[in-house]
Amino acid sequence: MELNNATTALAALGQPTRLSVFRLLVEAGPDGHTPGEIAEALALPNATLSFHLKELAAAGLIQGEAEGRHIHYRADFATMAALVEFLTRNCCGGDRNRCLPPGEA
Template sequence: MELNDASAALSALGHVTRLSIFRQLVEAGPDGRTPGQIAEALSLPGATLSFHLKELAAAGLIDGEAHGRNISYRADFDAMNGLLEFLTRNCCGGDTGRCAPATPTSNRRAPARKA
């Protein structure tokens, strides 16, 4: 992922409703969710949901797949991981061990920020 794609993805995720939708789809995994399931989970009107799904799709973060008259949306995990890779590329001058997030099984913490 490069700067323009990352900017579009971050812009799309910078809206609380779109971020909530994306998180729903990430939680759903590869099976995705229908618009009805998303709308119910987030208490969104159909037109509002449709607008936000279109924005996420335009940013390349989600895909929709038709199943007869229904559509299932799913997170594009390659795009999500590409965004994470872009954000952490060259982290700490290439010493990724210094800035990698702590894992649940480790007690490592990020270094304190200097004021």
């Protein structure tokens, strides 16, 4: 992941509603959720949810897939892993053991 992609993803996640939606989709795993399920779980109006889903999709953090008359949204785990890798690249000068909490090295 490059700096511009990471900045876009972090900006999308820097909003509380979008972070909540993304975390819900991460928890759901590959099954994902329909917009109705997300709206119900987070008590969001449909128009508000639609806006936030669009922002997360534009950042590459989620994907929507049509299944019959419904769309299932899923977290893009490859993008999530790439973002975490970008954030931790060269952690502690390349010695990741220095970054671990005491007792976990």
